[in-house]
Amino acid sequence: ARLPRLSVDQYVTGVRENNRTVLAQAITLVESNAPAHMDMAQEVIKQLLPHTGQSIRIGISGVPGAGKSTFIEAFGSMLCEKGHRVAVLAVDPSSTVTRGSILGDKTRMELLSRNPQAFIRPSATGGTLGGVNRKTRETMLICEAAGYDVILVETVGVGQSETTVRSMVDFFLLLMLTGAGDELQGIKKGIMEIADALLINKADGENRTRALIAKGEYNRVLHYLQPATTGWETKAYMCSSLTGEGIEDIWEVIGQFRETTIQTGGFEARRKAQLLDWMHSMAQDYLRATFFGNQQVAKLLPSIEEAVASGEISPTSAVQQLVAIYENAIMKK
Ligand code: GDP
Numbered sequence: 001a002r003l004p005r006l007s008v009d010q011y012v013t014g015v016r017e018n019n020r021t022v023l024a025q026a027i028t029l030v031e032s033n034a035p036a037h038m039d040m041a042q043e044v045i046k047q048l049l050p051h052t053g054q055s056i057r058i059g060i061s062g063v064p065g066a067g068k069s070t071f072i073e074a075f076g077s078m079l080c081e082k083g084h085r086v087a088v089l090a091v092d093p094s095s096t097v098t099r100g101s102i103l104g105d106k107t108r109m110e111l112l113s114r115n116p117q118a119f120i121r122p123s124a125t126g127g128t129l130g131g132v133n134r135k136t137r138e139t140m141l142i143c144e145a146a147g148y149d150v151i152l153v154e155t156v157g158v159g160q161s162e163t164t165v166r167s168m169v170d171f172f173l174l175l176m177l178t179g180a181g182d183e184l185q186g187i188k189k190g191i192m193e194i195a196d197a198l199l200i201n202k203a204d205g206e207n208r209t210r211a212l213i214a215k216g217e218y219n220r221v222l223h224y225l226q227p228a229t230t231g232w233e234t235k236a237y238m239c240s241s242l243t244g245e246g247i248e249d250i251w252e253v254i255g256q257f258r259e260t261t262i263q264t265g266g267f268e269a270r271r272k273a274q275l276l277d278w279m280h281s282m283a284q285d286y287l288r289a290t291f292f293g294n295q296q297v298a299k300l301l302p303s304i305e306e307a308v309a310s311g312e313i314s315p316t317s318a319v320q321q322l323v324a325i326y327e328n329a330i331m332k333k
Pocket residue numbers: 062063064065066067068069070071201202203204239240241242243
């Protein structure tokens with residue numbers, strides 16, 4: 001990434017002053033995979049850390065066409081009007097291939113992107129979901145340090161991206177489509193189980209009645225599912241991102257969620273658990289990469305794989321051999 005020669009101090013001060021140019025550059029720094037940038041990014045984050053954590057972090061998911069960007073445009077604008085400062089981030093593992101299938105296209109969220117109280121950042125590209133995950137978490141911290149008090153993390157329902165976003169937010173909102181009962185059958189129970197609210201969008205015009213019916217059906221299903229957050233009942237709501245109906249109500253629901261979970265201690269407990277989770281998954285990524293990236297391991301892996309596949313040795317003894325090779329190799333360093 002091309003970056004200006006700013007000092008750590010300049011990054012930190014610029015972000016704290018919400019200088020949007022510096023803010024964008026600080027995020028680019030965090031997204032960079034260049035070793036020199038990574039060290040500097042960690043120093044910047046370290047200094048910003050005391051100024052983070054004050055926002056409400058909201059994940060928003062839904063199938064393509066569910067109305068995510070239309071909803072975020074309406075919801076974000078409403079929040080700005082109430083005096084909030086809103087940052088919109090995206091987790092889109094597919095964007096590495098399709099070059100930004102979400103948030104990439106400038107016509108999305110046109111109003112919100114012009115709002116001085118909003119900051120929209122397209123998905124980090126370059127690499128694995130693990131990489132995108134780290135970059136999004138650190139971008140979230142930078143935005144908090146810049147004074148954004150509502151962070152919206154958008155994702156498409158691709159692969160692991162929904163669980164990834166769930167693991168970094170306080171509240172997870174799932175946008176649903178109205179329509180006949182057929183999509184109710186198609187919907188994955190697993191995704192409903194990680195949601196703190198289902199929001200049936202496009203509840204307008206002729207769709208409104210169908211939305212009402214769908215709401216009842218979803219609520220019936222939800223009743224039998226484990227709630228995503230202890231002490232909070234996940235329910236279905238309706239809104240129209242076009243007319244604005246129900247948009248304020250969902251903000252109220254999120255407010256109730258925050259109040260309830262702060263009171264029960266669940267809010268803090270989740271954030272702490274998320275930090276530990278994050279640390280463990282980064283450690284695992286690091287170890288996996290250094291283990292399989294080790295020259296000796298990489299060299300001998302094909303023959304050991306063959307021996308396992310042909311039944312010559314057991315997987316367990318293969319692992320013992322690989323670990324011995326690895327330990328030997330790093331001892332010699
Ligand atoms: P995304 O792929 O989930 O980001 O979906 P979009 O926000 O791009 O919306 C897909 C289509 O649905 C667009 O044509 C929107 O205009 C339309 N749409 C979104 N929200 C609503 C709504 O509340 N009511 C109606 N009638 N249409 C909507």
